[in-house]
Amino acid sequence: MRTLYTFHGGVHPDEHKLESSELPSAQAPLPQRLVLPLQQHIGAKAKAIVQAGDKVLKGQLIARAEGMVSAALHAPTSGTILSVDLNAVPHPSDLPEQCITLAPDGEDRWIDRFPLDYRTLSKTELLAKLRDGGIVGLGGAAFPTHVKFSSSQSIQTLVLNGAECEPWITTDDLLMRERAAEIVQGIAVLRYLLEPAETLIGIEDNKPQAISAMQKACANTGIEVVSVPTLYPTGGEKQLLKVLTGKEVPSGGFPLNIGVVCSNVATAYAVHRLIAHGEPMISRMVTITGSVKTPQNFEVLIGTPIEELVKLAGGALPDSEGYILGGPMMGLHVDDGSLPVVKGTNCIIVKSPQLFPPPPLALPCIRCIRCAQACPADLQPQELYWFAKAKNFDKAKKYDLFDCIECGACAYVCPSHLPLVQYYRFAKSEILAHEKEQASADAARVRYEFRLERIEREKHEKAERLAQKEKAALETSKQAAAPADSAQSLIQAAIERARQQAAAAKPHNIEQLTPAQQAQVAEIEARRAEAHELAHQKDTPHETNNAD
Amino acid sequence: MLDAILVMSGIAIALGAVLGFSAIKFKVEGNPLVEKIDAILPQIQCGQCGYPGCKPYATAIAAGEADINKCPPGGEEGIRKLAALLGVEFKPFGAGTVPKPKAVAFIDENICIGCTLCLQACPVDAISGAAKQMHTIITSECTGCELCVAPCPVDCISMVILPQTIQNWKWQYPVYTLVQAK
Numbered sequence: 001m002r003t004l005y006t007f008h009g010g011v012h013p014d015e016h017k018l019e020s021s022e023l024p025s026a027q028a029p030l031p032q033r034l035v036l037p038l039q040q041h042i043g044a045k046a047k048a049i050v051q052a053g054d055k056v057l058k059g060q061l062i063a064r065a066e067g068m069v070s071a072a073l074h075a076p077t078s079g080t081i082l083s084v085d086l087n088a089v090p091h092p093s094d095l096p097e098q099c100i101t102l103a104p105d106g107e108d109r110w111i112d113r114f115p116l117d118y119r120t121l122s123k124t125e126l127l128a129k130l131r132d133g134g135i136v137g138l139g140g141a142a143f144p145t146h147v148k149f150s151s152s153q154s155i156q157t158l159v160l161n162g163a164e165c166e167p168w169i170t171t172d173d174l175l176m177r178e179r180a181a182e183i184v185q186g187i188a189v190l191r192y193l194l195e196p197a198e199t200l201i202g203i204e205d206n207k208p209q210a211i212s213a214m215q216k217a218c219a220n221t222g223i224e225v226v227s228v229p230t231l232y233p234t235g236g237e238k239q240l241l242k243v244l245t246g247k248e249v250p251s252g253g254f255p256l257n258i259g260v261v262c263s264n265v266a267t268a269y270a271v272h273r274l275i276a277h278g279e280p281m282i283s284r285m286v287t288i289t290g291s292v293k294t295p296q297n298f299e300v301l302i303g304t305p306i307e308e309l310v311k312l313a314g315g316a317l318p319d320s321e322g323y324i325l326g327g328p329m330m331g332l333h334v335d336d337g338s339l340p341v342v343k344g345t346n347c348i349i350v351k352s353p354q355l356f357p358p359p360p361l362a363l364p365c366i367r368c369i370r371c372a373q374a375c376p377a378d379l380q381p382q383e384l385y386w387f388a389k390a391k392n393f394d395k396a397k398k399y400d401l402f403d404c405i406e407c408g409a410c411a412y413v414c415p416s417h418l419p420l421v422q423y424y425r426f427a428k429s430e431i432l433a434h435e436k437e438q439a440s441a442d443a444a445r446v447r448y449e450f451r452l453e454r455i456e457r458e459k460h461e462k463a464e465r466l467a468q469k470e471k472a473a474l475e476t477s478k479q480a481a482a483p484a485d486s487a488q489s490l491i492q493a494a495i496e497r498a499r500q501q502a503a504a505a506k507p508h509n510i511e512q513l514t515p516a517q518q519a520q521v522a523e524i525e526a527r528r529a530e531a532h533e534l535a536h537q538k539d540t541p542h543e544t545n546n547a548d
Numbered sequence: 549m550l551d552a553i554l555v556m557s558g559i560a561i562a563l564g565a566v567l568g569f570s571a572i573k574f575k576v577e578g579n580p581l582v583e584k585i586d587a588i589l590p591q592i593q594c595g596q597c598g599y600p601g602c603k604p605y606a607t608a609i610a611a612g613e614a615d616i617n618k619c620p621p622g623g624e625e626g627i628r629k630l631a632a633l634l635g636v637e638f639k640p641f642g643a644g645t646v647p648k649p650k651a652v653a654f655i656d657e658n659i660c661i662g663c664t665l666c667l668q669a670c671p672v673d674a675i676s677g678a679a680k681q682m683h684t685i686i687t688s689e690c691t692g693c694e695l696c697v698a699p700c701p702v703d704c705i706s707m708v709i710l711p712q713t714i715q716n717w718k719w720q721y722p723v724y725t726l727v728q729a730k
Contacts, residue, residue: 447689
């Protein structure tokens with residue numbers, strides 16, 4: 001029996017898991033239209049390599065990963081590209097983003113798939129496969145998996161996250177119940193990449209069926225399935241590591257700093273599909289629950305509009321309005337039903353005023369410190385709230401604002417119903433924007449100073465060049481002329497040269513003339529002589545010159 | 549009596565030597581206050597303060613020759629930081645100086661004649677091009693100082709306000725009303 005540890009704080013919200021975990025998962029049918037945002041992951045936006053009108057096959061690459069931290073995007077089904085344009089995406093800003101819109105042709109025809117044996121591949125090749133296969137973490141943050149697993153550091157523990165602590169969500173639960181063997185094969189690939197000393201799967205004890213299924217699949221593989229107590233947010237990466245290993249990720253650090261890598265079980269499943277079947281990440285399991293007739297889990301193509309999925313779950317009950325993408329604690333509240341499912345969407349909750357009553361009006365903070373007792377990151381949320389509210393960002397940073405995982409436990413327990421997480425998000429984005437501004441100001445300063453230096457240098461070089469030229473000219477003139485006054489002698493020499501040239505030059509057209517031409521020349525010469533004489537008779541030298 | 553004088557002068561010489569040594573050893577090049585002020589200024593190098601760049605303005609502030617409210621790109625936050633650094637009162641912008649949203653220059657390449665005048669005006673070398681060749685702005689390096697707009701003989705440079713995208717979007721300050729508890 002493994003010794004488990006506890007993290008600070010945590011809360012017990014109503015689970016609401018049974019609603020959607022009773023039915024087995026089902027395959028969602030092809031939708032009318034798929035919208036695929038180019039940015040579904042953390043990092044650089046993918047670059048579209050298709051145009052409107054292109055025909056694509058299922059699994060065909062339609063946007064490639066740009067830069068190190070990025071992920072590729074593939075066509076979830078065969079069909080025609082309608083557009084590559086701005087479209088509404090699930091994001092708190094409600095701003096549009098570049099998306100590829102695909103009209104399915106209904107054939108669902110696969111591109112050629114190449115199943116691989118991962119043992120024959122080098123780690124670098126395998127990581128490149130993950131990158132090109134568009135694999136990102138399916139726990140919610142959608143961090144590109146190849147980056148997470150490309151560490152050269154020796155890894156003590158690989159942790160697979162099957163905690164799924166947020167209320168309502170049951171995707172990982174169903175996946176582990178139904179596809180345990182495939183998950184374990186995916187974990188084998190991840191173990192091959194990292195060669196960890198031990199591999200643990202952490203599952204909250206409110207999922208007994210998933211635990212037993214995984215235990216069965218993990219028999220004789222060296223992977224240990226650990227049942228952890230149900231407490232929100234055990235599914236947080238740092239919290240799960242604390243519970244399983246007792247080690248804490250340092251402030252501002254990553255699990256890598258303590259020799260641990262943590263990945264979601266659904267990600268392991270996606271890795272298995274990619275390596276063993278050659279299928280890139282084009283679908284995922286999504287829980288449709290909340291105010292719907294028959295809550296259920298569906299295997300959904302990325303890009304499917306959420307309203308079509310709600311219809312699959314029997315449709316929204318009357319008096320429902322709006323959706324939550326993700327769980328009620330950390331999820332994104334949206335109103336637009338045409339928004340697509342993206343790689344990070346694990347759950348769609350249809351809201352109704354009965355299930356999710358509007359938050360009571362906020363009251364002033366009474367400094368009860370219940371938030372500090374609940375905070376799983378062991379922060380002082382009340383202090384952070386004051387600093388964020390007063391826009392005292394330096395102080396907020398000093399109080400480790402960036403260790404906040406935005407889990408919402410503080411706001412959940414707050415008796416004054418303060419929107420605490422909103423304040424932290426505001427402060428974080430202000431600080432990040434300011435850091436970015438500062439970086440660009442520093443870059444501008446460097447460029448400005450370099451320019452001044454360059455101008456100065458160029459001036460210097462020009463002056464030097466001129467001086468050298470003058471010096472060289474002086475030398476040559478000294479050698480050529482006598483030690484007389486140099487300028488005078490230079491002029492004299494020039495005049496002499498011109499004279500010599502004039503003497504040497506002869507008219508070109510006075511040789512080999514025909515007799516007729518010679519006669520003409522003689523006639524002209526005679527006239528000229530006559531004119532000369534006439535001019536002399538007038539006796540004005542000035543005019544003579546003119547007549548000449 | 550003599551002993552006391554000797555002791556005192558000995559101490560004086562020893563301390564003087566220490567001071568002299570540290571004056572050479574720990575000499576500070578330049579005015580550190582200028583560097584600190586310069587770090588707050590936004591480095592747009594636009595010259596709207598009346599000085600030919602951010603560093604000259606910082607030097608003038610440090611010397612007490614310039615006011616701290618002459619930098620519109622730095623915004624009121626910039627003034628606040630300068631006031632805090634220098635220990636003086638916050639001073640609002642004078643009439644007529646309004647901070648503008650961040651913009652970058654844009655060259656209409658159909659009109660550009662390749663005269664290089666804007667290249668010479670750009671304080672951060674953010675325009676690429678050569679004589680009689682089309683010029684273009686390196687957007688990522690442009691500080692939006694507008695110094696290239698005036699020299700252009702064919703008026704092909706305009707300032708484009710950066711649109712809000714998901715990448716530069718920021719969370720808003722939470723707005724809610726406090727109510728009296730019943």
